[in-house]
Amino acid sequence: MRNVVLLLGLIGVLAFCSCKDSKNKTGGEYNIDNPANADNPDASKDGLSEISFDETEFNFGTVIQGEKVIHSFVFTNTGKGNLIISNVKASCGCTVPKWTKEPIRPGQKGNVEIKFDSAGRDGKQTKTAKVYSNTVPNVTELIIRCEIIY
Numbered sequence: 206m207r208n209v210v211l212l213l214g215l216i217g218v219l220a221f222c223s224c225k226d227s228k229n230k231t232g233g234e235y236n237i238d239n240p241a242n243a244d245n246p247d248a249s250k251d252g253l254s255e256i257s258f259d260e261t262e263f264n265f266g267t268v269i270q271g272e273k274v275i276h277s278f279v280f281t282n283t284g285k286g287n288l289i290i291s292n293v294k295a296s297c298g299c300t301v302p303k304w305t306k307e308p309i310r311p312g313q314k315g316n317v318e319i320k321f322d323s324a325g326r327d328g329k330q331t332k333t334a335k336v337y338s339n340t341v342p343n344v345t346e347l348i349i350r351c352e353i354i355y
Contacts, residue, residue, distance in 0.1 A: 257281050263278070269353070271324045280317070293334050301320045303317075319349055
């Protein structure tokens with residue numbers, strides 16, 4: 206009987222949590238609502254931020270297995286509104302991103318740092334990191350490459 210009561214209580218809590226704020230979801234935890242997007246391409250882009258990376262791909266060249274390498278991708282807000290990066294999601298656990306957390310004003314620079322751990326890897330490697338921001342489009346992909354030797 207005690208197990209039945211606990212089970213019903215757990216079901217009630219899960220039902221409450223799953224319904225809470227469900228109408229406020231935008232389809233993904235990293236989405237930022239922009240007036241001009243794929244659903245509304247005719248909306249004005251005035252006042253929106255724009256992210257312009259100096260480069261979106263970097264090759265470390267030859268890396269010795271076990272070495273940790275870091276590259277910083279520098280960007281500028283070339284739009285008219287404050288730029289906010291909500292998240293950066295790496296394609297692999299061996300790749301760890303860090304990024305500018307505060308809003309970047311128009312004309313200012315920020316960076317996304319990618320740290321790659323080559324331990325346990327061999328040969329040519331290509332890893333990506335997706336930058337989620339309040340820009341159109343709201344996802345920018347960064348790429349790192351290297352060749353790992355012993």
